[in-house]
Amino acid sequence: MSLLTPEVLAILLIDFIFLIFSLIAFFLSVKIVLKWDINATTPLQYSLEKQSYLIATIIKYILFLKIPLFIFFIFTMDKLSNVIPGAMCAAGVVNATSYGFPLLILKIINLYLFGFWLILHKFDMQSPDYPFTKTKFLFFIFIFFSLSAEIVLEFLMFEGIDPAKIVSCCGTLFSAAKTSGISSLMSLPHAPVIVLFYLSFLSIAVLYKIKNDILFAIANLWFLIISIFSLILFFSTYIYQLPTHHCPFCLLQKDYYYIGYFLYFFLFSGTFWGTAVMFSHFFLKKRISLWYNFSLIFDTLYVITISLYPIVFYIKNGVWL
Amino acid sequence: MIEFKGVTKIFNQKTANETVALKDISFSVKNGECVLLKGPSGSGKSTILSLIAALSKPTFGEVIVDNERVSKLPDNFAALFRREHIGFIFQKFNLIPTLTVSENIAIPLLPSNLSKKEIEERVKKVMREFSIEHKEKMEVKNLSGGEQQRVAIARALVNDPDIVLADEPTANLDEKLSENFLEFLKKIKKEGKTIIVSTHDPIFFENPLFDKTLEILRGKLL
Numbered sequence: 001m002s003l004l005t006p007e008v009l010a011i012l013l014i015d016f017i018f019l020i021f022s023l024i025a026f027f028l029s030v031k032i033v034l035k036w037d038i039n040a041t042t043p044l045q046y047s048l049e050k051q052s053y054l055i056a057t058i059i060k061y062i063l064f065l066k067i068p069l070f071i072f073f074i075f076t077m078d079k080l081s082n083v084i085p086g087a088m089c090a091a092g093v094v095n096a097t098s099y100g101f102p103l104l105i106l107k108i109i110n111l112y113l114f115g116f117w118l119i120l121h122k123f124d125m126q127s128p129d130y131p132f133t134k135t136k137f138l139f140f141i142f143i144f145f146s147l148s149a150e151i152v153l154e155f156l157m158f159e160g161i162d163p164a165k166i167v168s169c170c171g172t173l174f175s176a177a178k179t180s181g182i183s184s185l186m187s188l189p190h191a192p193v194i195v196l197f198y199l200s201f202l203s204i205a206v207l208y209k210i211k212n213d214i215l216f217a218i219a220n221l222w223f224l225i226i227s228i229f230s231l232i233l234f235f236s237t238y239i240y241q242l243p244t245h246h247c248p249f250c251l252l253q254k255d256y257y258y259i260g261y262f263l264y265f266f267l268f269s270g271t272f273w274g275t276a277v278m279f280s281h282f283f284l285k286k287r288i289s290l291w292y293n294f295s296l297i298f299d300t301l302y303v304i305t306i307s308l309y310p311i312v313f314y315i316k317n318g319v320w321l
Numbered sequence: 322m323i324e325f326k327g328v329t330k331i332f333n334q335k336t337a338n339e340t341v342a343l344k345d346i347s348f349s350v351k352n353g354e355c356v357l358l359k360g361p362s363g364s365g366k367s368t369i370l371s372l373i374a375a376l377s378k379p380t381f382g383e384v385i386v387d388n389e390r391v392s393k394l395p396d397n398f399a400a401l402f403r404r405e406h407i408g409f410i411f412q413k414f415n416l417i418p419t420l421t422v423s424e425n426i427a428i429p430l431l432p433s434n435l436s437k438k439e440i441e442e443r444v445k446k447v448m449r450e451f452s453i454e455h456k457e458k459m460e461v462k463n464l465s466g467g468e469q470q471r472v473a474i475a476r477a478l479v480n481d482p483d484i485v486l487a488d489e490p491t492a493n494l495d496e497k498l499s500e501n502f503l504e505f506l507k508k509i510k511k512e513g514k515t516i517i518v519s520t521h522d523p524i525f526f527e528n529p530l531f532d533k534t535l536e537i538l539r540g541k542l543l
Contacts, residue, residue: 041326041383041392043334049378053396128398 003083003161007076012158014069015151018062025055026144029137036134052133056121059140062147063114070107071261078252084167090249091170097160103153108268110150113143115272119279132283170247174232186246190234197230201303204274208296211289213281220274220295227267231306238309243321263305270298323350323373323484323515328382328392330368330540342368344540345382350517352387352483355510355530358519360537366519369537370486373517374407375399386484404429408477412489414469418462422453422472425461429480447475451505467498474505485509487518491525499524506530 028051036048077090087093094100117139124132174186200223207216228248236246239256251260274295280288314320330343342365350356358366371377372384375391376399384392386406394402403409416425423444430440448454451471456464461472470490477485487506491499499522507530510516518525525531536543 038393041379041381043380046378046380046392049393049395125395125397128394130395 003080003158003163005076005080005083007072007079008158011069011073011076012155014065015154018065019148019151021058022062022144022147025058026141028052028055029140029144032137033134033141036137038130038133049130052130052137055137055140059114059117059121063111063118066111066114070111073107074249074252078249080161083163084161085164086166086169088169088171088250089247089253091173091247092167093161094249095173096162096165096167097157099153099157099160103150103157106146106150106153110143110146111268112272112275113146116276116279117143119276120283123279123283135283170250171245174236174246174248185229185232188229188233193226193230193233197226198303200226201299204296204299208292211287211292213277213287216292216295217275217278217281220271220299223274223299224267224271227271227302227306231263235306235309237321238313241313241321259305263302266298266302266305270295270300270302274299322352322385322387323517324383324385325349325369325372326383326385328372328379328384330365330372330377331380334380342540343372343379346537346540346542347382348535348542350515350533352515353510353513354532355506355516356518357525357528357531357534358517358537359521359526359534361521364537365540366537367488370409370488370517370519373484374409374486375402404432404480406483408480408482408485410473410477410485410487410490412492414473414493416461416469416472416476419460421458421460422464423448423457425472426476426479429476433480443479444475447479450478451475466493466495467501470494470498470502474502478509482514484515484517487516487520489520489522490518491520491522496524503528503530 032048032052032055035044037045074090077093080093081087081089084093084096087096094104117136120132120136120139124130124136200219203219204216204223207219232246232248236248236251237243239251239259240247249260250256251263252258253260272295273291277288277291277295280286280291310320325346325348328343328346329341332338332340332342346365346369358369360366368377372379372392373386375384375386375394379392382392383390386402389402391399391402417428420428423441426444426447427440430443433440435443445454448457451474453468453471453475456468461469464472470493491502494502503524506516506518510530518531526534
């Protein structure tokens, strides 16, 4: 591995520790899924009940550390762009190997999955008869494989980055000139995507009033996807005030007042709570209004913040980009 | 009703220090009964009390209190169960020495949804009952043994529990204070509370106050 900076070493080390602990949690989860019988008063069942606390603690710690670690990962990607020829921001580093983008997407998915697991765990702890214990540990077994895939991809990505090899900068990656999935996105017309973005938000606001759990969760999931598309395609150009600059990573830099961290925090938080209402619907069979409120607040904050850029630009300059 | 069904408790299982505290114990205590649990030190008396209070779980078997399988309760529900049903008087009182008398007594009520005023009223009521209201603002470390015991009893009763468990309550007291404790037991028995006193103090033996005596030796009921 030729790119073993202190940050990369720290990430790999922490993920290795996560892997060891989650491996313990995985084996105990399998044991619980196979042997759990809440009515039994045997030593095995009492021991499983104790072990379920141990696993829950391990998973909680992994999640709470994964959130700052994810931010640190993005920060590291951005920092590595200084040593990789051609890279201007994290985008170049992420794209330096074929593992980068799948890894990034998997990291985000895993954060959501861990969050959903915690919700299920919270529901389980609300009843004295452990109603969702088997389900939550079965869910963790799935998360374990996803987490393992993430750690393997991460290792492969860092291992595959060649500091001597020139990579594409974000300006090239996120342009319509190239022939890739991203460039075909760049060639999409702006207006329909923007309309879809605001319609999606409107549908969330309407569903917030109607309080349909499943539709609200689907609308949030759709809003997450369309938000990232619209950010790359349209809003980013106003953040950079450059019609050709579409990078979703540069906005994490100091030059743009780290606005990306706030935007992504609003977007991920809003859509997380928005999709989480599905869990209360299926498992608790009841509606948690607080989650609806969280979702709407964060989604609204995202929409307001991101919309301010083109509006302010238009007020200042009298033209659209 | 308290029921033990084939309860075995092993500490440090599968280690060199493995200790079998209880062996296949079964008994029941009816509501409102006053039970004496006697036996020498290390016989398993405290283990029985901690299992009733859901402070620990059996290795095998089941403990049922008022139709609630307490041995199966998750920790957060066990804490709730203790708060609502159990008053525990410890051998060494387990008071917080740097807190005042009223602060120590109020502790079991803090997690409840009671208002500050309601908590104060309840604390004052039990302090009056046990004649310690004049020491309200004193730190418990400055109290005598007898006074500390009264604070410990007041704390055990402040949440108005159905079950009172006393673990060697007179071990640190002189004869007169031990007799006072018996008077206190008579009083709460009249209130219909279920009482279990674990002791090896002869002052309790053959006392008509107790409806039943359970004798335990090396983890087995005799």
